[in-house]
Every structure is written in structure tokens, then in C-alpha cells.
Amino acid sequence: MTERIKLTVAYDGSAYVGWQLQPNGISIQHCLEQALLQLSGQQLRVHSSGRTDAGVHARGMVCHFDSERVLPLTAWRDGLNRFLPADIAVRAAEKVTDDFHARYCATxxxxxxxxxxxxxxxxxxxxxxxxxxxxxxxxxxxxxxxxxxxxxxxxxxxxxxxxxxxxxxxxxxxxxxxxxxxxxxxxxxxxxxxxxxxxxxxxxxxxxxxxxxxxxxxxxxxxxxxxxxxxxxxxxxxxxxxxxxxxxxxx
Amino acid sequence: MTERIKLTVAYDGSAYVGWQLQPNGISIQHCLEQALLQLSGQQLRVHSSGRTDAGVHARGMVCHFDSERVLPLTAWRDGLNRFLPADIAVRAAEKVTDDFHARYCATxxxxxxxxxxxxxxxxxxxxxxxxxxxxxxxxxxxxxxxxxxxxxxxxxxxxxxxxxxxxxxxxxxxxxxxxxxxxxxxxxxxxxxxxxxxxxxxxxxxxxxxxxxxxxxxxxxxxxxxxxxxxxxxxxxxxxxxxxxxxxxxx
Structure with missing residues (x-):
């Protein structure tokens, strides 16, 4: 039994190689997955609506993940923000149905x-x-x-x-x-x-x-x-x- | 024969100990005096309208200095900007009379x-x-x-x-x-x-x-x-x- 969580993420992209995991530097996705590990003890994969390039910013990037641990939504938001660097923040966490996909459902x-x-x-x-x-x-x-x-x-x-x-x-x-x-x-x-x-x-x-x-x-x-x-x-x-x-x- | 130049300076103060020269870190004033040395070969003292604290920003800080070298005003502005870091910029350079003082004349x-x-x-x-x-x-x-x-x-x-x-x-x-x-x-x-x-x-x-x-x-x-x-x-x-x-x- 997992639950699917949708996150809305804002970031100052100046210091990052972009959204997506890359061998040549630190990505937003890496920071988010690290924060999820620290908060929930789970090695989770985050799926985003798409990528942003190095140096590009976001106020409303959307991604989702499936968690076996159940936490209140404010705990996902505020808990992740405790572990994230100052230039990345979770603006909102929502519970979504299993057919939600940050990339494929985007209109x-x-x-x-x-x-x-x-x-x-x-x-x-x-x-x-x-x-x-x-x-x-x-x-x-x-x-x-x-x-x-x-x-x-x-x-x-x-x-x-x-x-x-x-x-x-x-x-x-x-x-x-x-x-x-x-x-x-x-x-x-x-x-x-x-x-x-x-x-x-x-x-x-x-x-x-x-x-x-x-x-x-x-x-x-x-x-x-x-x-x-x-x-x-x-x-x-x-x-x-x-x-x-x-x-x-x-x- | 010197000429007095008034500068209008903008900066992102995030990385600095403040406007004024200080032993414990890099100040805006230090960067400006360094840029003046590099541009004009003169060790010049810059007098400002006042100080700003560490982390405080400016869009219109004003300061002046006296130069023995005479340069066109655009050369002061654009030349200093070539030597200044990206978080400090000279927005304007003007020639002023000798009775102008960035601090004492400020109203x-x-x-x-x-x-x-x-x-x-x-x-x-x-x-x-x-x-x-x-x-x-x-x-x-x-x-x-x-x-x-x-x-x-x-x-x-x-x-x-x-x-x-x-x-x-x-x-x-x-x-x-x-x-x-x-x-x-x-x-x-x-x-x-x-x-x-x-x-x-x-x-x-x-x-x-x-x-x-x-x-x-x-x-x-x-x-x-x-x-x-x-x-x-x-x-x-x-x-x-x-x-x-x-x-x-x-x-």
C-alpha cells in the first residue's frame, strides 16, 4: 500500500546543473530525493512534469512520488523544507490518485x-x-x-x-x-x-x-x-x- | 589639478560585510577602490553618502573620489564595471564641483x-x-x-x-x-x-x-x-x- 504525493516545487536554479539527475553536478532532483530519504528513510524516485536546464528557475515545478510511509501533507511540505537547501522549497504537497502522473497528465x-x-x-x-x-x-x-x-x-x-x-x-x-x-x-x-x-x-x-x-x-x-x-x-x-x-x- | 567624480553604485549586498572597509571580510568599498586602482593606476579613497550593513543592497548608493587622471565619464562607468564583480555595478558617473561631498551634501x-x-x-x-x-x-x-x-x-x-x-x-x-x-x-x-x-x-x-x-x-x-x-x-x-x-x- 503506497500513496502518491504531488509536490509543487520552487527553486533558484543558479547553482544547479538543472532539474534532472546528472553525473556532472548537483541537480534539483538529487536534492529533493536526498531530502525525501532524510525525512522518510525511503530511497524514492521523483517523477517530474519535465526538465529545466542549468540556471533556469521555477515557481511551480510539479513532481510526484510513491511513498510506503504515510505522513500528513503538511509534514511532507514542512519536513522536506527542513532538509532542502535555501534555494529549493516545496510550496505545496497534495495527495493524488494512482493514475496521476506529473508528466503524462500535464495539459x-x-x-x-x-x-x-x-x-x-x-x-x-x-x-x-x-x-x-x-x-x-x-x-x-x-x-x-x-x-x-x-x-x-x-x-x-x-x-x-x-x-x-x-x-x-x-x-x-x-x-x-x-x-x-x-x-x-x-x-x-x-x-x-x-x-x-x-x-x-x-x-x-x-x-x-x-x-x-x-x-x-x-x-x-x-x-x-x-x-x-x-x-x-x-x-x-x-x-x-x-x-x-x-x-x-x-x- | 584633480577632478571630482560622483558615482551612483548598485549592488547585491548578500556576499559582503557591508559598504565600509573592514578587516573581517570584503566590502563594497574595497571592491570599488580595487577597481579604481586597476582602471586608473591610482590608489584612490572613495567617500560615500553613508554606510550600508552586511547583506543590505543598493540601487542608488552615491560616492565620490578625486582623480588626477582625467577620463571620459563613460570610461569611468564602463571601465569600472569591467573590473567590478557581477554583484556590484557603477550605474552612472558624473563630474561634480569640488564642493560636492557625497555625505555632507546629501539632503x-x-x-x-x-x-x-x-x-x-x-x-x-x-x-x-x-x-x-x-x-x-x-x-x-x-x-x-x-x-x-x-x-x-x-x-x-x-x-x-x-x-x-x-x-x-x-x-x-x-x-x-x-x-x-x-x-x-x-x-x-x-x-x-x-x-x-x-x-x-x-x-x-x-x-x-x-x-x-x-x-x-x-x-x-x-x-x-x-x-x-x-x-x-x-x-x-x-x-x-x-x-x-x-x-x-x-x-
Whole structure:
């Protein structure tokens, strides 16, 4: 008799090699599995909604695990937080049914990419923004966002190491929001290929700087072999905000 | 023939012992004087508008120095930034007259203290906020801010190590602004005693939590010997936003 627990996890990814266990450094998953071992005495495997790259942050990463030990939900949350480092925290723990799977049940994700429009270095933003020195034309960027929205083959927006067999994804919406010198790019979609958001944002910035015409986005979606390659925005501006589960409910 | 240069400096104070040179660790001032030596070959002394404590941040710290070497202003700014670590940056360099002094000419300062109202740890805010788990009554806190505004003897709001001979200061305004789970406390004043903003905010939070009546603030200002001691908020929530110089103009 095991029970399945869903965790919502936030982290500052600056110090990690990414979400997934890797031989070359410390991952978020490693820290979480270590904390589970210390808290419950069990060597548990954590299954996430997906990966995040080195330096990428999360406010709402979702994962699940099966425990033979039964603990109150607040004990999972607060107990894990006692063993986790300061840059990782369990925000919520919920009991879910056995057919819940953090990856296979996910119906959508919200990523936020934060740009800082500033000609000079800004130390307090350096870990969470991509600083763009040039001015950006937001009208052009908004037009480019509209082209990217909808169901498309995003093969031009994935990196070499991407192992997905299906490259058709749906982008529900891309919203640009200004807050002083910050520019938030909120991307909502059914699923994402490796580096997809960073390649979308990197290319949006090229359009905003006037270095690439808006129509270029159309060509990248429709005839990627003939289109110029996407530009990949750096990892520290990216944050996984939330993962949606329309069908799977918590118990 | 020297020329006086005014610098506006931003920093993430997390890794430093504070602004001022100290034997027990690395200070912002040390990094800046090192960068000046590397850039200009001169061993220069930097004079600041004041100090900030270990872990306190700045967006608009002001300091000045006298250089025998004449460089274009952008060379001071961009050149220093090449030699400074990523968590310190010169935001602006200006030429000022010889009667400008970063400390003695300052007519006001703006500090922002950031509170995070959240029952659970939040990794991405841990370096720049004080997380308060309890709920806060903003009406009570607003009343308390009004009591602190004006010309008062703030002797109850300074720490043991404070060497100021004058404890009467003027607080021009204290504004509370909510932004989702964040609560900004913006404090504008003529000058500040050691730990003054942190002790004001710590005590405001006591009032907001209902652990101290609003009237307590009056007693602390009028009869500090009979009043309960102030509570000091932690350093990482504090940021020096700007320093005002009404009289001294740049050249």
C-alpha cells in the first residue's frame, strides 16, 4: 500500500546543473530525493512534469512520488523544507490518485521569461533576467508573438539534444507585459521542446531589435530548412511558473 | 589639478560585510577602490553618502573620489564595471564641483524595505525580502507610519553601535505598497541612524501582527526610556534606492 504525493516545487536554479539527475553536478532532483530519504528513510524516485536546464528557475515545478510511509501533507511540505537547501522549497504537497502522473497528465505549462531593458549592468537582476542593451520595438514583438501562437511544428525552436518525437505543439498565448525596465514574456502552451521558450524569446528579441523581420517567424514555422536558425536566450531569464492538470484531480 | 567624480553604485549586498572597509571580510568599498586602482593606476579613497550593513543592497548608493587622471565619464562607468564583480555595478558617473561631498551634501535618502507575506519559503525572494508568515493588518501599519512621519528624536530606533551625535531626524514620508505577496515599505528621510530603517520596519511588522499597539510608536518617540525596545528587521529586505542632493549640482 503506497500513496502518491504531488509536490509543487520552487527553486533558484543558479547553482544547479538543472532539474534532472546528472553525473556532472548537483541537480534539483538529487536534492529533493536526498531530502525525501532524510525525512522518510525511503530511497524514492521523483517523477517530474519535465526538465529545466542549468540556471533556469521555477515557481511551480510539479513532481510526484510513491511513498510506503504515510505522513500528513503538511509534514511532507514542512519536513522536506527542513532538509532542502535555501534555494529549493516545496510550496505545496497534495495527495493524488494512482493514475496521476506529473508528466503524462500535464495539459499545459506557463513559462515566464524576464527581459531587462537597461544599457548598464544591474546586479540585483543578474540572476533572474536577460539584460538587453538595445531598445526593443514592442509592436513588432507583439506581431511576432501572434505568429507563434496556435498549433505549429516548432522543429525550428528546439535544440540539437532534443529527443522529442512529436514537434507539433500548441501555444495558447504569449503576453508581453512591461513593468518599469522589466519586460515579461509569458508563454502558455500545451508542451514544449528542449530550449523552445528560450529560442522563441531569443528570436523575439532579434525581431524587437530590428535585426530580423517579423515575417521571418512565419518562415521558421512553415519552412524551417530555408529559414535562419533561432537565437537561444540565456537560461537565467526563464522561470517555470506553473503546470496545469485539467483531468487529474487531487484526492 | 584633480577632478571630482560622483558615482551612483548598485549592488547585491548578500556576499559582503557591508559598504565600509573592514578587516573581517570584503566590502563594497574595497571592491570599488580595487577597481579604481586597476582602471586608473591610482590608489584612490572613495567617500560615500553613508554606510550600508552586511547583506543590505543598493540601487542608488552615491560616492565620490578625486582623480588626477582625467577620463571620459563613460570610461569611468564602463571601465569600472569591467573590473567590478557581477554583484556590484557603477550605474552612472558624473563630474561634480569640488564642493560636492557625497555625505555632507546629501539632503535626503530613499530606502525601500521589501516584505514577503508568505507562509512557505520562497527561494527566488530569499536574498531580497523578509518573509513574514503571519498576516499583517495594513490599516494599523499605515497608522503607525503616520506616527513615525515628521521631525522626531529617533533615539529608540538606533542600534548600540551608532555613533551619531544628533538623533533628531525628519522622515518625509513612509509609503506602503502591495504587489501580490510583496509589501514595499518606502521610507524617505533627511538622514538615518544606524539600523534605523530596519528597526522602524521591524516594529511596524510587530504592529501589523497585532503584537504591539499603534500607540506604542508614540511612546517610543516621546519617552524611549519607558517604551519597549524596537525590533530589528533582517538586512536582506533593505535596499538604498537613492540619495538626494538638492544644493549640489553636477558640472
Amino acid at each position: 499545459g505549462k506557463h513559462y515566464r521569461y524576464t527581459l531587462l531593458r537597461d544599457p548598464v549592468r544591474s546586479p540585483l537582476e543578474r540572476r533572474t533576467c536577460w539584460r538587453v542593451k538595445a531598445s526593443l520595438d514592442l509592436d513588432l514583438m507583439t506581431q511576432a508573438c501572434k505568429i507563434l501562437t496556435g498549433v505549429h511544428d516548432f522543429v525550428a525552436f528546439r535544440s540539437a539534444g532534443c529527443s522529442s518525437t512529436v514537434t507539433q505543439k500548441e501555444i495558447y498565448a504569449i503576453n508581453l507585459t512591461e513593468a518599469d525596465a522589466l519586460l515579461y514574456v509569458d508563454v502558455y502552451g500545451s508542451g514544449f521542446l528542449r530550449h523552445m521558450v528560450r529560442m522563441m524569446v531569443g528570436t523575439l528579441v532579434e525581431v524587437g531589435r530590428g535585426r530580423r523581420p517579423v515575417e521571418c517567424l512565419k518562415l521558421m514555422l512553415e519552412d524551417p530548412a530555408r529559414a535562419p536558425a533561432a537565437i537561444t536566450a540565456p537560461p537565467q531569464g526563464l522561470c517555470l511558473m506553473s503546470v496545469d492538470y485539467a483531468m487529474c484531480q487531487s484526492v | 535626503g535618502k530613499h530606502y525601500r524595505y521589501t516584505l514577503l507575506r508568505d507562509p512557505v519559503r520562497s527561494p527566488l525572494e530569499r536574498r531580497t525580502c523578509w518573509r513574514v508568515k503571519a498576516s499583517l493588518d495594513l490599516d494599523l501599519m499605515t497608522q503607525a507610519c503616520k506616527i513615525l512621519t515628521g521631525v522626531h528624536d529617533f533615539v529608540a530606533f538606533r542600534s548600540a553601535g551608532c555613533s551619531s551625535t544628533v538623533t533628531q531626524k525628519e522622515i518625509y514620508a513612509i509609503n506602503l505598497t502591495e504587489a501580490d505577496a510583496l509589501l514595499y515599505v518606502d521610507v524617505y528621510g533627511s538622514g538615518f541612524l544606524r539600523h534605523m530603517v530596519r528597526m522602524m520596519v521591524g516594529t511596524l511588522v510587530e504592529v501589523g501582527r497585532g503584537r504591539r499597539p499603534v500607540e506604542c510608536l508614540k511612546l517610543m518617540l516621546e519617552d524611549p526610556a519607558r517604551a519597549p525596545a524596537a525590533i530589528t528587521a533582517p538586512p536582506q529586505g533593505l535596499c538604498l534606492m537613492s540619495v538626494d542632493y538638492a544644493m549640489c549640482q553636477s558640472v
